[in-house]
Amino acid sequence: MTPVLSPNTQAILLLTAPLIAGRGTASSDLLSPGEYKRLARHLREIQRQPSDLISSGAAEILRACQPVIDESRLQRLLGRGFLLSQVVEHWQARAIWVVSRADAEYPRRLKARLREDSPAVLYGCGDMSLLESGGLAVVGSRHVDDSLINYTMAVGRLAAQAGRALVSGGAKGIDQAAMRGALEAGGKVCGVLADSLEKTAMNREHRNLLLDGQIVLISPYDPNAGFNVGHAMQRNKLIYALADTSLVVSSDLNKGGTWAGAVEQLDKLKFVPVFVRSASESSAGLDGLRKKGALPWPNPQDVDSLEAVFNAAKPTPTATPQAGFALSANDGPSPVDAKPAALVQSNAASAPDVTSELSAPVDVVSGGRPLATGSEEPPSVMPECVEPMDEVNRSSRPESTPAEVLFAAVRTTIRQLLIAPMKDTEVATALNVSSGQAKVWLQRLVDEGLIEKQKKPAGYIVKQSNLFG
The missing domain is CATH 1.10.10.10 (Winged helix-like DNA-binding domain superfamily/Winged helix DNA-binding domain)
Known part of the structure; x- marks a missing residue:
């Protein structure tokens, strides 16, 4: 089922999205992720939400946002209602859905792990519920030999046999091999794309799999966005955030998206264990990740041994290597502090969305303009730091x-x-x-x-x- 655009999502798209139906030129006024984050924080502070910016009383709210984002710039962006109506029709014809952090359907794993750094908007095609299933993230280089392709496909098949979803980035090489192995074995796949969502979703090879609910494709970038190195780097954290554990099959040393994503996970984010391939010949990149705390993949050969990897890989904040992720089931649990590693921030910081974007009444774009919500009773806004x-x-x-x-x-x-x-x-x-x-x-x-x-x-x-x- 394709979610209907809520007023909050409409406002966020107007502020941040290119709104390009096919070819075109994006507005140079678009808010960057950092700018939108600041605006969202400001809206929270004044007890407002994004949909209020397109309500009948928006003028006063826009003036209140002047210290954060220039009022005239916000007005230009919010005045793109006709473009939004066109592009929404274009997306719907291709079964592409859009959710924002304001929507209840937004993946809970991303909100819980990335908090305010979770993408303001996600575009996708396929069964959205797969995004809550966790699973095994498999990542690696684009240019690899046939032996690593075969190895990775076998990992994907085993994940499918174990009933574990496969999470990857959809790039050629290791990503596509892992996804193909899982799909051929009847498994479920979450593909987190850095570019070309629409083109990939319309591919004949993927269409039946999308319709059958075997795969979901998502991207934090416009469905027609082309390849961008920065985008490829940024989407890596989404792959790890959606998974329960991860395997790096191949990586360059000190360069490339695979290396950057794994190092960020090891040194900073620590959402899941990071394993590196240990079978056959190693590489400088994998050895470098191992020195940073990555664990050797135990090469499970059957469903039970793969399940042992999932069951043993539970994060804690004190043990090493990699903050207490056990190498195997025999290693046993490590000591834990008062809170698990993913929860070391304060309760206020762990609220699902620091932007105070709440679900709003669902309306669609109509008549070339987003429907305003000013005539309705505004939903109550609870500051993040206040407990229910x-x-x-x-x-x-x-x-x-x-x-x-x-x-x-x-x-x-x-x-x-x-x-x-x-x-x-x-x-x-x-x-x-x-x-x-x-x-x-x-x-x-x-x-x-x-x-x-x-x-x-x-x-x-x-x-x-x-x-x-």
């Missing part, structure tokens, strides 16, 4: 027993862990408690209606209605 009232009330009540005090302390941490599905044993490992204790806490959160137990993928996860709580 049920949490405030719960935390302020006196706890009668030490067990209640402890549970109150871990409740928030467990809910933050469960942005993506986790089994009870995985939660126990992350919290460094027994599996029995983890089950007790998880069942209590289920009883409270805060989390749910799902079958595919198996595990506990925060309920959609409580995701932002």
Whole structure:
């Protein structure tokens, strides 16, 4: 199902997107990602959201944004309603959907991991739900020999046999080999493209796979954008953010997108473990990544051994190498601090979207202009740093027993862990408690209606209605 453009998404597109239906020239006034980030923060501070910029009372809000972005520049961008209506019709005819951080459909993994650095807008084609499935990220160089192509296709096939999605970048070479291996084995694939989304989605080879829900293609860049080295570098973090673990099959040393993405993951982001190919002859690039903390890929040969890699690779903030990602299941869990590695920032910083972009009533572009929302009651805007009232009330009540005090302390941490599905044993490992204790806490959160137990993928996860709580 293709999401209908919400007023918030319409406003964000007007501010940041080229709005090119086929060939054309983008506006030179477009807000850069950094400029939009500053504007979004300012809107949050004045208790507004992007859709307010195209409402009947927009003039006053635009003046209030003058300290951040020139008012006349915003007016020029927001006046492109006719272009937006044309390009939306063009996208819809090709089954290309668009979501923004303001939409509930926006991938939760990206919001939780990248926070305000998650792309303001995502374009895509195919089953959007695949973006929440996690899986194995496989990346590597474009120019490789046949032996590495065959090796990578085998990795993709094994991922498919294990029921794990394959996440990659869609570039020729290693990326396409991994995706092809998974698809030929009937697996699911998430392709994160740096360019040419429309052309790729319209490719006959991909069309049936997209229609059958076997693959989803996404890009943070205009569907007609051509190749750009900077774009290719930037999209790497999305590949890692959507996955549960990762494998670098080949890489140059100190150069190239594969190297830059893996180093950023190892040194800064640390969303998932980074493994490097250990079979056959190594390379200077892989050796360099290993020195930075990447782990040798244990070369699983069957579904059970691949599952062991997923189950063992759980991040913690204190152990080395690579902050506690175990090499194999036999290594056992590492000690954890009060919060898992992905949660070391404050609760305020871990809110799903620092921009205060909330879901708005869904309207479509009509009559060459985005529909204004000024005649409607504006949705309430909750500042990011303010806890929902049920949490405030719960935390302020006196706890009668030490067990209640402890549970109150871990409740928030467990809910933050469960942005993506986790089994009870995985939660126990992350919290460094027994599996029995983890089950007790998880069942209590289920009883409270805060989390749910799902079958595919198996595990506990925060309920959609409580995701932002």
